[in-house]
Amino acid sequence: MxxxxxxxxxxxxxxxxxxxxxxxxxxxxxxxxxxxxxxxxxxxxxxxxxxxxxxxxxxxxxxxxxxxxxxxxxxxxxxxxxxxxxxxxxxxxxxxxxxxxxxxxxxxxxxxxxxxxxxxxxxxxxxxxxxxxxxxxxxxxxxxxxxxVDTQRFLPSATKAETYIGWSGSSSGFHFLYAIEAALRSVLLLNPGWKLHIVADKPPTFTVLEPEQVVFEKWSPETEVQSIQKMAIGIMPLDDSAWTKGKCSYKMLLYMACGLPVVVSDVGMNAQLLKEAEIGLGTRSDNDWIQHLQQLIDDAELRNRFGIRGRQLVEEQYxxxxxxxxxxxxxxxxxxx
The missing domain is CATH 3.40.50.2000 (Glycogen Phosphorylase B;)
Structure with a gap:
């Protein structure tokens, strides 16, 4: 051996x-x-x-x-x-x-x-x-x-997801969320039944979002799968830099494995994944975040189609x-x- x-x-x-x-x-x-x-x-x-x-x-x-x-x-x-x-x-x-x-x-x-x-x-x-x-x-x-991605662990939920726009990751990445906070607030004001679901090691400190618009869940390895399964849309904001081009889009892949459609910054490996299959929507501006999130909130069929194809892509290549x-x-x- x-x-x-x-x-x-x-x-x-x-x-x-x-x-x-x-x-x-x-x-x-x-x-x-x-x-x-x-x-x-x-x-x-x-x-x-x-x-x-x-x-x-x-x-x-x-x-x-x-x-x-x-x-x-x-x-x-x-x-x-x-x-x-x-x-x-x-x-x-x-x-x-x-x-x-x-x-x-x-x-x-x-x-x-x-x-x-x-x-x-x-x-x-x-x-x-x-x-x-x-x-x-x-x-x-x-x-x-x-x-x-262990696709035997990270699976689509058998039950209906919450009306959550979700982000899962380390608190070291909160600055990417803060950069789109105003756009997220606009989307949540237009859709009062929806909330932002944050799964991380500690709560974020938002300055524009209201506390009632945010659901925080402390990350743990025991509940990491169920935390993502609660989400209806997965997001991954990034800036466009040499450092983020080195990122391997893992939170995006986990969302996809769990059957979520994604809205992500159209940079680095995120952009590569978006080109490989119809799995979600890429953003370059605050206006893109508002429009694309609203598009998915309004269209459950599109969410489902993106989610199914995302899961297939992960199974095939990731x-x-x-x-x-x-x-x-x-x-x-x-x-x-």
Whole structure:
């Protein structure tokens, strides 16, 4: 059995859960043992600067101790850098490396760490084509594998959805919501039976939306599927920047897997998905957000049609089964035999 060590950012980090952890059983069935080596606390520094030296020392000691356990492993997967934005102890890894990237990490600290890891790796797996195009200048061995959706978990609801316009994600992405808050308020004023449903680690602080227009639900892994199933429309606002072009549209894919039509910013991978099938509507302005949301609120048949096609697209090209086959092709490559 081939043994693969995966160095992750932390066990509850979304990229760990959806780009590493959920493959464990799938790969084991194919005679590949995948073992996670998580950060001690987090690969990301604490908000308080005075805590960072102690955090960095703890994480480095932890990572060095993990490197000492690699003797029996055949391949190492690095999920980005072991310490966010820095290349540290990765240089001491003496096993074939696959660098797994799902963000534009090259935009941090002039891209030095990203460049060093890309040149050291035998293969790079990228979450979208934009990332692959960038990293190809440092490594010819590139495979695009989207962030997989477990379509056996994320399913359309058997019951009628609430009249919710929904957003699910980390509070770190609230600024994208705040940018369209006025447009959302306009839509909700026109449709008093509808509400904005937010699923996140903490409530947002809106300045224009009224409290009664918003339903907050604290995110948990146990309820994440049911939270999305309550929604009637899924939204994913973004700005148009190099950083967002590196995003892998995962919340959009989760909405689609649950049979939701989507209204999303027409940028990056969002735009790519919109071109692949009739799954929703793309926005470029506040007026677009108002018009497109109103169009879907008014047309239940259109919502249903977009939702069905979105689910089909995820099953065909973004499912855990599809992405497992792509990972097996990488791991069975001659670089790792």
């Amino acid at each position: 081939k043994k693969v060590a995966a160095f992750t950012q932390g066990c509850l980090v979304p990229s760990t859960r959806f780009r590493i952890s959920q493959y464990e059983h799938k790969l084991r069935a194919c005679e590949i043992e995948l073992v996670q080596f998580d950060a001690k606390v987090s690969a990301y520094p604490p908000a308080a600067k005075w805590q960072r030296p102690w955090w960095l020392l703890q994480e480095l000691i932890h990572r060095v101790s993990q490197l000492g356990k690699l003797k029996s492993y055949d391949v190492v997967i690095l999920q980005r850098e072991m310490i966010s934005t820095l290349a540290t102890v990765e240089r001491f890894i003496n096993k074939p490396i696959i660098l797994d990237v799902d963000d534009a990490i090259f935009l941090r600290r002039n891209g030095r760490a990203a460049r060093q890891l890309a040149q050291k790796a035998q293969h790079i797996v990228c979450g979208n084509q934009y990332l692959a195009d960038y990293f190809r200048q440092y490594n010819a061995h590139i495979t695009v594998i989207p962030t997989a 499912s855990l089964q599809y992405c497992t086959a792509k990972w097996l092709q990488v791991l069975d490559g001659e670089q790792f035999s």
